[in-house]
Amino acid sequence: MATRLKPEQPTLGTLVRALRSRNGWTLKEMSVRSGIPVSTLSKVEHDRLTLTYDKLLQLSQRLNIRMSELFAENDSAAEAPVTARRSIGDLDHAVRVNTPNYDYYYLCTELRRKRMIPVITRVRAKSVEEFGDLVHHSGEEFIYIVSGRIVVHTEFYDPVTLDTGESIYIDSNMGHAYVADEGCDEAVVLGVCSSAEDGLMDSLLNLHG
16 A cells, blocks of 8 residues: 655745635735735746845734744644655745845745754854944854855854864854855855754744844
8 A cells, every 4th residue: 555645834925825715815816915926926936936035024014913923833733743744945946134234044934843044144244343233142052164264253262263174163152154255256155053942933034123
């Protein structure tokens, strides 16, 4: 007898469609409420398009839902064991967040209840003075330098310079900042954030204002 596979984890499209259905809105009504064109919403619902951070923020604010609900399920029921999960991440389908210091690309956002949050970051700030206040958030993070060279500033340690192929693992509750090293216009790093606490995605999104 063939093994029946479990349904795939819900995508952003299925969450948006479920939200619209729950409120009894047509695509046009949801477009009016959210300020996002009908054609864009239709493509999102059919998983042919993702939304940038700005559009996700607009959607959450105008529809009065938490931003993190579009990234991870908030399910109070006991979590069933998860098996055979898989997600292919690429920049075209990443959720993009642009800030003065970094360009973030959140990967594999269709997976719910992730224990880790993978993100590709382009580091553009050239100094800690340009960067501003060190950031803090829950959990721990691992950073691998894909290209370029960065200087890692942390609250309790001297700055350390990391070149392509090197990595660092830190407590994210400790103030930290990554800046491009002198002579390096931009660095690209792969980060993996993890936390035993709920609300990690909320913590990360709040960093972006």
